[in-house]
Amino acid sequence: MADDLEREPAADAAQEDAVAEEVSVEQQLAETDEPAAAEQARADADEADAPPTEEQAAGESRPLDETEQELLARLERELGDGIVESADAFGMLVVRVKPDAWRRAAEVSKRELECDYLSFIAGIDWQPAPREGEEAGGDTSSPVQPTEMTFGVAGSVGRLQVFAHVESTKRRWGVTLKTDVDERDPRAESWVTTYPGADWHERECWEMFGVAFDGHPSLRHLYLPSEFEGHPLRKDYPLLARVVKPWPGLVDVEPMPGEEQPADAAASAEADKGDGADADKEESS
Amino acid sequence: MSVDFAVDRQAWRHLADAQVNVELDTGDMILNLGPQHPATHGTLRLVVRLDGERVVSADPVIGYMHRGYEKLTEFRTYPQVTTLINRIDWLSSFANEVPFMHGAELLMGIEAPPRAQYIRTILTELSRIATFMLFLGEMGLQVGALTPPFYGFRDREHVLNLIEAATGGRFHPNFNRIGGLKDDLPWGWVNECRNTMKVVFDACNILEELVAENEIFGARTRSIGIIPPEVGTGYGVSGSNLRASGVDWDLRRDGKPYLVYPELDFKVWTHPDGDSYARYWVRLQETREAARMVVQMLDRIPTGPIMAKVPRIIKVPEGEVWVETENPLGQMAYYVISKGATGPFRVKIRSASFSNVSILPWLLRGVYVPDVITILGSLYFILGDIDR
Numbered sequence: 001m002a003d004d005l006e007r008e009p010a011a012d013a014a015q016e017d018a019v020a021e022e023v024s025v026e027q028q029l030a031e032t033d034e035p036a037a038a039e040q041a042r043a044d045a046d047e048a049d050a051p052p053t054e055e056q057a058a059g060e061s062r063p064l065d066e067t068e069q070e071l072l073a074r075l076e077r078e079l080g081d082g083i084v085e086s087a088d089a090f091g092m093l094v095v096r097v098k099p100d101a102w103r104r105a106a107e108v109s110k111r112e113l114e115c116d117y118l119s120f121i122a123g124i125d126w127q128p129a130p131r132e133g134e135e136a137g138g139d140t141s142s143p144v145q146p147t148e149m150t151f152g153v154a155g156s157v158g159r160l161q162v163f164a165h166v167e168s169t170k171r172r173w174g175v176t177l178k179t180d181v182d183e184r185d186p187r188a189e190s191w192v193t194t195y196p197g198a199d200w201h202e203r204e205c206w207e208m209f210g211v212a213f214d215g216h217p218s219l220r221h222l223y224l225p226s227e228f229e230g231h232p233l234r235k236d237y238p239l240l241a242r243v244v245k246p247w248p249g250l251v252d253v254e255p256m257p258g259e260e261q262p263a264d265a266a267a268s269a270e271a272d273k274g275d276g277a278d279a280d281k282e283e284s285s
Numbered sequence: 286m287s288v289d290f291a292v293d294r295q296a297w298r299h300l301a302d303a304q305v306n307v308e309l310d311t312g313d314m315i316l317n318l319g320p321q322h323p324a325t326h327g328t329l330r331l332v333v334r335l336d337g338e339r340v341v342s343a344d345p346v347i348g349y350m351h352r353g354y355e356k357l358t359e360f361r362t363y364p365q366v367t368t369l370i371n372r373i374d375w376l377s378s379f380a381n382e383v384p385f386m387h388g389a390e391l392l393m394g395i396e397a398p399p400r401a402q403y404i405r406t407i408l409t410e411l412s413r414i415a416t417f418m419l420f421l422g423e424m425g426l427q428v429g430a431l432t433p434p435f436y437g438f439r440d441r442e443h444v445l446n447l448i449e450a451a452t453g454g455r456f457h458p459n460f461n462r463i464g465g466l467k468d469d470l471p472w473g474w475v476n477e478c479r480n481t482m483k484v485v486f487d488a489c490n491i492l493e494e495l496v497a498e499n500e501i502f503g504a505r506t507r508s509i510g511i512i513p514p515e516v517g518t519g520y521g522v523s524g525s526n527l528r529a530s531g532v533d534w535d536l537r538r539d540g541k542p543y544l545v546y547p548e549l550d551f552k553v554w555t556h557p558d559g560d561s562y563a564r565y566w567v568r569l570q571e572t573r574e575a576a577r578m579v580v581q582m583l584d585r586i587p588t589g590p591i592m593a594k595v596p597r598i599i600k601v602p603e604g605e606v607w608v609e610t611e612n613p614l615g616q617m618a619y620y621v622i623s624k625g626a627t628g629p630f631r632v633k634i635r636s637a638s639f640s641n642v643s644i645l646p647w648l649l650r651g652v653y654v655p656d657v658i659t660i661l662g663s664l665y666f667i668l669g670d671i672d673r
Contacts, residue, residue: 089604089605089606089607090391090392090604090605090606090607091541092606092607094605116515116518116519117518117519117521117523117534118518118519118520118521118640119521119609119616119618119635119640120521120618120620120633120635120640122620122633124622124631125631129359142359142360142361142628143360143361143362143626143627143628144626144627145624145626145628145630146624146625146626150603150624152604152605152622153604153605163620163633165607165618165620165635169518169527169532169533169534172534172539172540176607176620195519195520195521196516196519196520196647197519197520197521197522197640197643197644199643200639200640200643208355221348222347222348223347223348223351223672224348224351225348232353232356233355233356235359239356239357239360242360
C-alpha cells in the first residue's frame, strides 16, 4: 500500500533493506528469531518516514475540556470518593470508579449526567496473551504485543476490568466508566435496574470474560452454546482455530502451475522474475 | 387361548385421569420462529410463547452466526482488521470501515486528506442509500406485498454498481486505508453518480406511493410496535429506530465531528409516533436526505491526494480511542485499545443491531403473531451486526 510513497533521503539504510521490507508484515512477525537489532533498525527507518505525531508524545495526558470538567464535577458531587481516577482519551472522559460504586455510577449517570442512552458494557483483560509454550497454541503469526502488563487510560488494579459507555441524547455528551474486577472472584454489580439494555451486554461479558453480575435476572449464554466451557475473550484463551491448524502466513504459498517450488519463502523478487521467464520459455517452446 | 393379564385397576384409573388432564390443559403454546425464517434476514431464532394469537413472551436466541470478531482482531494487524469489520453489517460494509480507520488515524495522529474524506463520506452515504433502498422494498414483503421488493432490489443495484465502480467490491469494498483510500474515483464516476441520484429520488417516490401510501400497509403498521423514547434509549436503540420515536439525535450532527458532515447542510428527520410506520417513514426521508447530501458533496469535492503520508509498517502508538459514527442501522462504534504494536490489543465492537434487537422481549410482549413479522422487519437488523 505504502510502497509507492516517496522515500526520504535520510532513510538510506531502509533503501538497502528495501527488498526485505517488501515482505509483508505478517511474515516479518512470523520470524520470531530475528535479531533485535534489525528490528530496531527497521523501527527507526519507519519513524524516519512517519510524519511527526503529537499524539505519540501527548498521549492521554491532555487536560480535560470544559464539557469533561462539568461531567466530572457532577459525578464527583454524587459519588465522592467512589471515583478513583479520571482521564481524557481523545475528547472522551474516562472515569474509573470503585467496584462498590459501580451501580451507583450508573444511577448518577442517568440522573445527574442525563445520560439516558446505554451504548455498551464490556470487559477488558489487560494480561498479555502468552506467545510461547502450550497456552499460546503454537500461534506466532499474530502481532507482537508487549509482554509486561500495562493498563490503559485511568489505570486498573488488576487484570480484569469492566467498562461501559453511556451517552446523553439531549445534552449530546458521553462518558466511559470503568471499574476493577477481582481476578479470583470476578463479579460486578449489574446495571439492569438502571438501563434495561444492560441485560444482553452483561450476559455477553459474563460468557466472554467470566465476570458475574450481581443482580442480573438470568445470566445464561448469549452467543455460545450452553455447554461451552471457558471464557473466550480472556487473553489466556487461545484462538482455537489456530490451535487446530496453525496459521501458515505467507510461507505456505502454493506455486503457480509450471513454477518450481521456491526453496525459501523469502525468495527475492529477482528469483521470482527468473522463474516467470523460465515458465514463459517452456510455454513458448 | 387365554392370556393372563395382570391388570392393575388403580393404574388404569390413573391413566384415564391423565387423559382428562391433557385435554383440559390449555397452557401456552411455544412457537419457534426461525432460525431459518424469511423475516429474520439470517439466522435469528425467536422462541415465542403464545396465548391464542397473543405473544406472552418472546426470547430471541442469537449466536448462530457468531464469528468472534473481537477475538480475531487481536490476531490481526490494523490493515487486516478492515477485512473482518467489512463483514459485520454486510449491507453497508463501507460504513463499518470508516470508524475503525478513523480511530486508528486518531491514535497515530494522521489525518486523511480532504479529497479522501469527501470520497469516504460519499461512499458512506451511498451505502446508506443501498441499505435503506432494500428496506423500503422489503418492508412491503413483511405485510404480504410481493411487488415492492423488486423495485427495491432493482434500484439498489444502481447504487451498488456505483460502489463497485469506485471500490471494486459490491458488498465488501475493503477500500479504506489508514490515512486515506486505496484508489481515486474512476473517470466519469462523478457524473454517473449524479445521474444515479435522480434514479434514487424517483425510486423513493415510487416506493412511497407503492408502500407508504398503501392503505393496507398503514393498517398493518400504524400504532404497532410502539417504542417510547425513554425505553428505546435505555435499551440502546439507535439510529432511525430511535429517531422514529421522536428522539432528535444523529451522530452525524451531534457526535464528535467526523468526515465532512460538519460542512454539509442536512436535516435530521424524526417522527413522533414510534411505531412501525414511523420507522418506515423516517428511513424513507433519510434515503432522500442521503441522496441530497451526495449531490451536495459531488459539487464540492476537492482535488488533491487521497492518501496521507503513512509509515510502511503501521504501528499504532499506545492509547485508547472511542469512535462512534451514525451508520445506516444506528450507532456503530469501536473502542480501540492499542499497546503500540502492529495490531490492536483489544477492540470492543459496538454494533447497532445488537442493541436494536435486545428490545424485542420488551417490544413483542402482548402483540399478535402477524405483527411480530412487521415489527421485526421495521426494526431492520442485519444478523452479522447482531452476532459479530
